[in-house]
Amino acid sequence: MIKRRVHVAAAAVIRGDGRVLIARRPATVDQGGLWEFPGGKLAPYETGFEALKRELSEELGIQILRAQPLIRVHHEYADKHILLDVWQVREYEGDPYGREGQPVRWVEVDDLTSYAFPAANLPILRAVALPQEYLITAEEPDDAVFLDRLERALKEDNIRLVQLRAKGLDDAAYQARAEKTLELCRRHGAKLLLNADPEWLQRVDADGIHLTSARLMELKRRPVPSDKWLGASTHGEEQLNQAGQIDCDFVTLSPLAPTPSHPEAVTIGWHDFQQMVEMAAMPVFALGGMTRHHANQARAVGAQGIASIRDFWRNDS
Ligand SMILES: Nc1nc2c([nH]c(=O)n2[C@@H]2O[C@H](COP(=O)(O)OP(=O)(O)OP(=O)(O)O)[C@@H](O)[C@H]2O)c(=O)[nH]1
Numbered sequence: 001m002i003k004r005r006v007h008v009a010a011a012a013v014i015r016g017d018g019r020v021l022i023a024r025r026p027a028t029v030d031q032g033g034l035w036e037f038p039g040g041k042l043a044p045y046e047t048g049f050e051a052l053k054r055e056l057s058e059e060l061g062i063q064i065l066r067a068q069p070l071i072r073v074h075h076e077y078a079d080k081h082i083l084l085d086v087w088q089v090r091e092y093e094g095d096p097y098g099r100e101g102q103p104v105r106w107v108e109v110d111d112l113t114s115y116a117f118p119a120a121n122l123p124i125l126r127a128v129a130l131p132q133e134y135l136i137t138a139e140e141p142d143d144a145v146f147l148d149r150l151e152r153a154l155k156e157d158n159i160r161l162v163q164l165r166a167k168g169l170d171d172a173a174y175q176a177r178a179e180k181t182l183e184l185c186r187r188h189g190a191k192l193l194l195n196a197d198p199e200w201l202q203r204v205d206a207d208g209i210h211l212t213s214a215r216l217m218e219l220k221r222r223p224v225p226s227d228k229w230l231g232a233s234t235h236g237e238e239q240l241n242q243a244g245q246i247d248c249d250f251v252t253l254s255p256l257a258p259t260p261s262h263p264e265a266v267t268i269g270w271h272d273f274q275q276m277v278e279m280a281a282m283p284v285f286a287l288g289g290m291t292r293h294h295a296n297q298a299r300a301v302g303a304q305g306i307a308s309i310r311d312f313w314r315n316d317s
């Protein structure tokens with residue numbers, strides 16, 4: 001029998017203080033009693049955005065003014081194939097309440113994991129918790145110059161996710177750099193991932209690990225606990241699948257476009273990038289030739305946002 005295909009539009013409604021709205025499904029319906037992002041099935045001939053506007057008016061009594069695509073998730077339930085088309089909504093009119101009698105709650109993004117959601121929601125929870133920009137640090141031998149540049153990005157570009165990539169440092173220098181970087185990131189409320197062997201989390205209490213594609217392909221299972229972040233570098237379908245297999249929280253996919261540092265490299269291009277993102281089981285950052293100005297374009301093709309060394313490693317303050 002062919003499984004039913006269900007297309008659902010849902011929203012992460014975010015309030016001024018950063019809290020996100022969740023609702024509890026009535027005990028009597030499919031996935032009853034679990035928490036969800038408000039939304040529902042597309043009616044015939046509706047676009048995702050039209051359905052989103054209608055559903056949030058029906059379920060929460062609010063009028064959406066603007067919405068930004070967040071993530072699209074395909075999931076196989078036993079009885080159906082579901083596509084969750086999830087949007088981020090920060091601009092709306094009205095004060096949301098459970099118009100159908102369902103309990104609703106505003107929760108801190110970091111507390112979302114303590115609520116029970118349907119199985120399909122895991123990538124959405126990750127996408128909600130991640131920012132749109134991912135800074136990868138440049139090679140820089142001098143600690144003071146390094147910290148100065150990073151601080152500018154944290155302050156002026158409002159960067160909240162950082163990968164410490166320093167291939168040129170030996171272990172002792174990397175550890176010293178990591179400790180200083182962690183302290184700076186904590187001060188600015190940013191998460192720090194180490195581009196290093198996962199064992200490094202025992203030496204430096206960073207927020208997680210970013211795997212190179214070579215490390216990614218060697219692993220049989222997720223190498224860090226669930227309260228740490230796990231990112232990975234990928235360059236194509238096989239690596240994306242492997243990242244899903246070992247339960248990475250997110251990946252970068254590159255090179256999307258030519259970069260000054262690799263002008264000859266074969267790039268993925270927006271078309272293939274969009275197709276790969278659609279099938280990925282987790283949030284994907286666009287990497288390679290990206291600047292902050294590409295963030296909306298990246299979002300429009302399904303990405304979480306953009307990752308960059310060059311664009312954030314400026315010194316123009
Ligand atoms: N709205 C919503 N649905 C989700 C989420 N996660 C998830 O697996 N689903 C599934 O997607 C489907 C959405 O159906 P729904 O019950 O909200 O649809 P609806 O509002 O149009 O309701 P109706 O069919 O009673 O009119 C359900 O099968 C539900 O289990 C989520 O976070 N939000």
Ligand SMILES: [Mg+2]
Pocket residue numbers: 038039040041059
């Ligand atoms: Mg609904």
